[in-house]
Amino acid sequence: MSCQCGHDGWTGEKTVSKPKNGTVAAPVLRHHTVTSADVAREAGVARSTVSRCLSGDSRISEATRDRVVATAERLGYQINKIARSMNTRKSDLIGLVTSGLSDPFRVEFLDHLIAAIQQAGFRPLVIDVSDPALMETSMLNLLQYQIAGIVVTSGSPPPAIGQHFLRRDVPVVLVNRAGLLEGADVINCDNIAGGQLAAEILLASGKRRLGFLNMRGGTYSGNARGEAFVAAIAPELASGAVSFTPLSCNSADYDGGFQAGLKFLGKENAPDAIFCGKDHIALGLMDAARFELGLKVPDDLAIVGFDDIVAAGQRAYRLTTIAQSPARLAALTIGRLKQRIAGEVIRDERLILPVELVRRETV
Amino acid sequence: MSCQCGHDGWTGEKTVSKPKNGTVAAPVLRHHTVTSADVAREAGVARSTVSRCLSGDSRISEATRDRVVATAERLGYQINKIARSMNTRKSDLIGLVTSGLSDPFRVEFLDHLIAAIQQAGFRPLVIDVSDPALMETSMLNLLQYQIAGIVVTSGSPPPAIGQHFLRRDVPVVLVNRAGLLEGADVINCDNIAGGQLAAEILLASGKRRLGFLNMRGGTYSGNARGEAFVAAIAPELASGAVSFTPLSCNSADYDGGFQAGLKFLGKENAPDAIFCGKDHIALGLMDAARFELGLKVPDDLAIVGFDDIVAAGQRAYRLTTIAQSPARLAALTIGRLKQRIAGEVIRDERLILPVELVRRETV
DNA sequence: TTGTATGCGTTATCAA
DNA sequence: TTGATAACGCATACAA
Numbered sequence: 001m002s003c004q005c006g007h008d009g010w011t012g013e014k015t016v017s018k019p020k021n022g023t024v025a026a027p028v029l030r031h032h033t034v035t036s037a038d039v040a041r042e043a044g045v046a047r048s049t050v051s052r053c054l055s056g057d058s059r060i061s062e063a064t065r066d067r068v069v070a071t072a073e074r075l076g077y078q079i080n081k082i083a084r085s086m087n088t089r090k091s092d093l094i095g096l097v098t099s100g101l102s103d104p105f106r107v108e109f110l111d112h113l114i115a116a117i118q119q120a121g122f123r124p125l126v127i128d129v130s131d132p133a134l135m136e137t138s139m140l141n142l143l144q145y146q147i148a149g150i151v152v153t154s155g156s157p158p159p160a161i162g163q164h165f166l167r168r169d170v171p172v173v174l175v176n177r178a179g180l181l182e183g184a185d186v187i188n189c190d191n192i193a194g195g196q197l198a199a200e201i202l203l204a205s206g207k208r209r210l211g212f213l214n215m216r217g218g219t220y221s222g223n224a225r226g227e228a229f230v231a232a233i234a235p236e237l238a239s240g241a242v243s244f245t246p247l248s249c250n251s252a253d254y255d256g257g258f259q260a261g262l263k264f265l266g267k268e269n270a271p272d273a274i275f276c277g278k279d280h281i282a283l284g285l286m287d288a289a290r291f292e293l294g295l296k297v298p299d300d301l302a303i304v305g306f307d308d309i310v311a312a313g314q315r316a317y318r319l320t321t322i323a324q325s326p327a328r329l330a331a332l333t334i335g336r337l338k339q340r341i342a343g344e345v346i347r348d349e350r351l352i353l354p355v356e357l358v359r360r361e362t363v
Numbered sequence: 364m365s366c367q368c369g370h371d372g373w374t375g376e377k378t379v380s381k382p383k384n385g386t387v388a389a390p391v392l393r394h395h396t397v398t399s400a401d402v403a404r405e406a407g408v409a410r411s412t413v414s415r416c417l418s419g420d421s422r423i424s425e426a427t428r429d430r431v432v433a434t435a436e437r438l439g440y441q442i443n444k445i446a447r448s449m450n451t452r453k454s455d456l457i458g459l460v461t462s463g464l465s466d467p468f469r470v471e472f473l474d475h476l477i478a479a480i481q482q483a484g485f486r487p488l489v490i491d492v493s494d495p496a497l498m499e500t501s502m503l504n505l506l507q508y509q510i511a512g513i514v515v516t517s518g519s520p521p522p523a524i525g526q527h528f529l530r531r532d533v534p535v536v537l538v539n540r541a542g543l544l545e546g547a548d549v550i551n552c553d554n555i556a557g558g559q560l561a562a563e564i565l566l567a568s569g570k571r572r573l574g575f576l577n578m579r580g581g582t583y584s585g586n587a588r589g590e591a592f593v594a595a596i597a598p599e600l601a602s603g604a605v606s607f608t609p610l611s612c613n614s615a616d617y618d619g620g621f622q623a624g625l626k627f628l629g630k631e632n633a634p635d636a637i638f639c640g641k642d643h644i645a646l647g648l649m650d651a652a653r654f655e656l657g658l659k660v661p662d663d664l665a666i667v668g669f670d671d672i673v674a675a676g677q678r679a680y681r682l683t684t685i686a687q688s689p690a691r692l693a694a695l696t697i698g699r700l701k702q703r704i705a706g707e708v709i710r711d712e713r714l715i716l717p718v719e720l721v722r723r724e725t726v
Numbered sequence: 727t728t729g730t731a732t733g734c735g736t737t738a739t740c741a742a
Numbered sequence: 743t744t745g746a747t748a749a750c751g752c753a754t755a756c757a758a
Contacts, residue, residue, distance in 0.1 A: 083735035287678035446751035
C-alpha cells in the first residue's frame, strides 16, 4: 500500500537512533499524520466542512460530501478522536471495572458486554481492581479519559464516589453488585428466586443435611443467594425435618470448593446436599467428593450450583444449577448506558433478571 | 463528600429535561470540570507550573510542588489525559486485539497482560475482531485514539497494515500468531518443541495408532504443533511401527473435541493416542471417549493437550499436556512494548518461549 | 525556579 | 450550504 497523500508527504527526517546495548539504528522514514486540514486542502474546502461531512451532519450538499469522503479515504485519513473529545468533552470509551479474569461467569458476561459495547459504537477500556483498596482511585482515574460511562462488575464502589460521576454526567451501571451507589443503575439476576429454586430441588431430593457453601465473608450476590436458601428451608428446619450448616471456603473458585470438600465432607453427619454460591465452587466440591472421598454424586451428595457457566454443562460434570443469562445481562447494561449517554434523564433503576433451574445430574 | 472548589463553583444550570415515556425530570446541579487553570488560580501559580508539578518535572521548588499538589488534591483535580494526548500525540492506551473470550488460554493470557499493562502505567483498550474481515478496519480505528501500542492475540493482520503503525511509531506485538507483519515483534511459545514432546511421550506409551486433532483448517500455532508432531514420529511412521491419522474438528473448543470424539473414536482401528492442538479440544475429546463411548483413558486412548489451561489440572480431567506460561508471555509482551514506546529503536524480534511437558494421567 | 505564549486537531459558533 | 474563527485543557519553548 503506497502513500497517496497529496501534501508535502514524507518529512524525510529519520528517527533518532539512541544506541544502546543490543539496539540497532534503523533508519525509518517518518510521515506526518494526516489531519482534517490535509483533507480540506486537498478537497478544496474548509476544515469545518470536512468535520461536518465525516460526522454525518445533514446540512451539507451531496456533492461536497462525496468529494470530501473520497478525499479522506484516498489520504487514509483517520479522525483523531482525542481531539474530538477535546471539544465534546466526551469520548466513546466505556470503563469496565473488573477484577481479573478468573471468574468464569464474569468472563462470559464480559465477552457479551464487550461485543455489545462495540456494536453500540463504543470502546471498552478495561480497568482491573484486583486490589479492592484501589477501586476508588481507579474509578476516578477513568475520568481522566472523559469516558462516557462505567460498568462495575466487581467490588462495590463507595457511595461517595457516585457524586464525581453524576456531576459530570457519567452514568454508572452496577452488575450483580450491591446497589449502594446513589445515582447508579443496578442490574442483578434474581438471587432470591435462585436460592428458593435451589432449596426446593434439594428438599425434594429427600436429603436431610443441607449446607450452603460460599466464600468466607461472602459477596453481595452470594450472601443474597444463601439467605434466600435459608429462608426457603425455614419451615423444614423448624420442624426438624432437615438440618442446615453454613460452610465457607477460602476462595470463590474451583480450588476453594475442592478444599472445602476435603474439609467438610466424608465424616460423620457431613452434609448430603450442598448449594454453592457459584458454579466454580461447586465443581471443585464435586471433584473432591467424587475423586478424593469416593462419594457418589448425587447419591451420597447432591450439589446445586449457580450461574450455569459453560463448564457446568460439560460431560464430566453435568452440574445441576441455577442459570442466569450473561447475554441478557449485557444487553440490558448497554441499553441502559446508551439511554443515559444519549442524554435521557431517567430514574435510577434496579433491574432483576429471571433465573432458571437447569436440572442435570447432580441432584 | 462536599464540593471544595474555590472558584465560582456550581453553574446552577439544570440538565435539560427531555420528557419521554417513562423518563422523569431530575433536576441535577451540574458542575464545571476542575482544570489545571482552577488549580493554578487557587494555588496562586501559573498553569504551566501546575503542569510541571503534576508531571514530576524536577526543576520546581519543593514548596511550590507541595502547595500545588495539595491544592489539586483538595479540588479533586483529575488531569485530562485527552488534552494531554493532544500535545504529546501519544496516549497511554494499549490496544488489545482479541476475538471473544471463549478460548481459555487466551483469557488466562489476557488476565496477566491486563495486569501487566496497568502495572506499567498503561490502559488496555480491548478490541474484538470476532469477524476476521473487520480486523484491518478495527486495527486502523485504534489509531483514532493515538494508542501507544497494540497487542494482537487473534487473527493475523495483513502485512500492509503494518505500514500505518510503523509510520506513526506505534509498536505492534503479535502473540502466538504467524509473524507476517513486517516491523512487528513476534512472541511465540515453542510449538516445535511442544509437538516433539507430545510425540515422544505418546511413542513411549506404546500406542500404535496416533492422531493429531485440531480445528479444520487450523491456526498458525495449531499447524506448527501438528507438523512438529508428525516430523517427530517420522522414523516410526516410515518403519511401520506406528500409523498416523490427521483429524479435524469444527471448532477449537470443548464441543469441537467432543463431536470429533464421537465421530472418530469407538470404531475399528480408531486412533489410540491423540495429540490435540489445544487443551480445550482435548477435554471435549476425553469426555466423549470416557462418557459416551466407554473408553478408558489412558488405557484405550491416550491424550495429550497443549497450553495447560487451569481446567486441565482439575481432578475430573488430569490432562497430560504441553504447558506454556501466560505470565511469561505477558511479561515479555509488555516489556517489549515499553522499550518501543520509550523510543528505543530495536530490531524486530521473534521470541520463542520454552514449553514443558506436564505429565498427568491421560498418557 | 517560574511565568507567558503558542500549538495540538477537532467541533461549535457565528457570519456570509 | 459553506467558511472563518474561537474554544477545549494541556505541555512546552522561550523569556524572565
